[in-house]
Amino acid sequence: MDDRYKILEWDSDFFGYKVASIRQESISDAGFDTVLWALRKENVKLVYCFLKPGEDDLAKLIIGNSGFLADTKITYFKPVIFDKDFSFSESVVSYKKTHCSPKLKELALQSGIYSRFRIDPNFRNNEFEKLYTEWVEKSVRREISDEVLVFTENDDEKGFVTISLKNGTGTIGLIAVDEKTRGRSIGKILMNSALRFMSENNAGIAEVATQKANEGACRFYDALGFEIKNIVNVYHLWIS
DSSP: OOTTEEEOHHHHHHHTSEEEEEOGGGOSTTTHHHHHHHHHHTTEEEEEEEEOTTOHHHHHHHHHTTOEEEEEEEEEEEEOOOOGGGOOOTTEEEOOOSSOOHHHHHHHHHHTTTOHHHHOTTOOSSHHHHHHHHHHHHHHTTSSOSEEEEEEETTEEEEEEEEEEETTEEEEEEEEEOGGGTTSSHHHHHHHHHHHHHHHTTOOEEEEEEETTOHHHHHHHHHTTOEEEEEEEEEEEEOO
C-alpha cells in the first residue's frame, strides 16, 4: 500500500468513482508528480488535499496541477459549563421518528449552502444533495448521531441540530434554521438545547465545524463564546 495517499472507501462507494486524500508531506516538488501518476494508475478521479494556512508553496503546486481551494474549514470549540441559558424549551423536542421528514431533508440542504460539495462545479451527479440527504437520514436513524433535536412550531419543523458524543466531546454535525424564520434566535435556542444535552451526558467540550465563507455561522459561534480550535484549507484536485 502506498502511504503517500489514502483511497477513501466510503466516498468512493457513495459517489461511484474513486476518491483519495493526499498526505501533506507528499505534496512537494520532488514527489507530487509521482503521486499523481500513481493515483492515475489507480483510476482515482478526485483527490482531497488538506493544508494548514500559510502553506503557500504547496498550495501553488496543487493549483498548478488544476486543483483549487474548495473550502477553508474552521473548527470551533467551547467548554460545556451548565448555566441558565441551557434551560428547557418546549419548542425543542427529540426527533423520534425512524424516517426523515421531507422538511428535515430540505433544512439539511439549506445548512450546506457553503459546502465544498455544493460549490465545486465538477460535481455533476447531485453529489451534494445525495450527501446531505444521507447525512440527515443516518442522523435520524442514530447511525452517526446520538441525538437529533428539532425546533417545532405549530407542528412545523423550523430547525434542527444533530449531536454525537465521543470521549467526553459533543460534536454538532448539522445545524439548520429555515431561511424563512431566521432572526428569531431559533439557532441559539437549538444550540443551547444541544449544549444542555451534552452537559447531561457528561461531555466537557463542544465542537462544531463550519466554512470560513459562511460568515453568518462564524459570527454566530463567536457570539456564543466558541473559540477557534483549528483551520484547514481543503483543496479539490480532479484527475483527468
